[in-house]
Amino acid sequence: VWPHTEPVHWLTAQEVYYDAVELALQMARGHQYVPDVLIALWPGGIHAGLPIHEVYKYLQKKGEIERVPDHVSLNTTRTHQSFRDNIIGLPYLVDRIEQHHQVLIVDTAFRSGRLISDVITKLKEKMRRNLSLDRLRVATLYYNPSEDATWTVNPFVKAPHFYRHLVRQKLVYPHAVHRLSDPVADCRRLSPRLHDILFTQ
Numbered sequence: 001v002w003p004h005t006e007p008v009h010w011l012t013a014q015e016v017y018y019d020a021v022e023l024a025l026q027m028a029r030g031h032q033y034v035p036d037v038l039i040a041l042w043p044g045g046i047h048a049g050l051p052i053h054e055v056y057k058y059l060q061k062k063g064e065i066e067r068v069p070d071h072v073s074l075n076t077t078r079t080h081q082s083f084r085d086n087i088i089g090l091p092y093l094v095d096r097i098e099q100h101h102q103v104l105i106v107d108t109a110f111r112s113g114r115l116i117s118d119v120i121t122k123l124k125e126k127m128r129r130n131l132s133l134d135r136l137r138v139a140t141l142y143y144n145p146s147e148d149a150t151w152t153v154n155p156f157v158k159a160p161h162f163y164r165h166l167v168r169q170k171l172v173y174p175h176a177v178h179r180l181s182d183p184v185a186d187c188r189r190l191s192p193r194l195h196d197i198l199f200t201q
Contacts, residue, residue, distance in 0.1 A: 002165040008181070009167075010190050013047075013174040016108065019141045020048040023164040024055035027139065028065060031162070035104035035137070037097055040067040040120065044108040044173055046073055048141050052106060069104065070096060074119060094126050103136045109171055110140035110160045117157055137161040142171055 027033045040049025050070065053071040060068050072092060097103060105116055116138055123131050143163035172179045177198065180186040187195035 002167055004167075004169070006169065007175070008170045008172060010172045010180065010186065011174055012191075016047045016141065017051050018176060019164045021055055023048070023139060023141060023162060024052040026164070027052075027162050028056065028059055033104075033137070033162075034065050034067060034102070035069045036067070036101040037103045038071045039093070039103065039105045039109045039119075040073045041105065041115065041127045042073045042075040043175070045106045047173065048139075049073065049106040052139070067072065072096075090122065090126055093123065094130075097123075097127060097130055098132050099132050101132075101135065103131065103134070105138050107138075107140050108173065109142040109144065109167075110138065112145050113157050113159070120157065139163070141165065142167045144168065144171075157163070168171035 038049060038053055038056075040046050040053075045169070049071065053069065056065065056068050069197045074090075074093075105119065107116060110116065112175055120133075120136065124133070124144045138157050138160045139162040141164045143160055143165070144167050145159065177183050177187065177194075184199055187198060
């Protein structure tokens with residue numbers, strides 16, 4: 001159960017890590033789902049993707065699963081000429097993914113689904129038959145179904161296949177101090193040590 005009720009919640013690195021580990025166990029043990037390729041979306045998805053991958057490695061070492069997914073991160077850059085993001089890191093995936101592969105895309109939060117659907121569109125354009133949409137899944141730590149967007153085309157993914165918490169408020173990642181409404185006051189209240197590091201030295 002998501003315990004936070006404030007309109008904006010600043011995630012801590014520790015809770016992101018624990019939620020990622022719990023989501024990985026939920027997928028591997030609860031759903032018996034082990035992908036062949038795990039794609040973490042930079043930057044937010046890295047915080048979830050790394051612990052998830054490590055859990056799969058741990059479960060393989062214990063003998064609970066047979067394989068560990070290949071793990072890669074994808075970076076996106078916004079362009080002024082295109083509605084879609086440019087996807088950095090595609091060549092490796094084009095060479096790696098085959099039609100029979102189970103592919104998991106991981107991001108820390110899922111809101112409108114726009115970014116993930118853009119990534120899937122780009123992957124499908126490059127890989128064509130080698131990417132099976134029936135074998136593609138999306139996982140996220142925090143799913144906000146109330147956050148919508150205006151679409152010119154229908155998204156591939158309107159909701160994640162796996163998520164840890166259903167949330168209703170805005171989330172700020174541990175590294176995203178610049179997204180706090182009042183960084184000095186918020187850091188002083190939420191993380192006195194970080195406040196001292198950033199603002200008193």
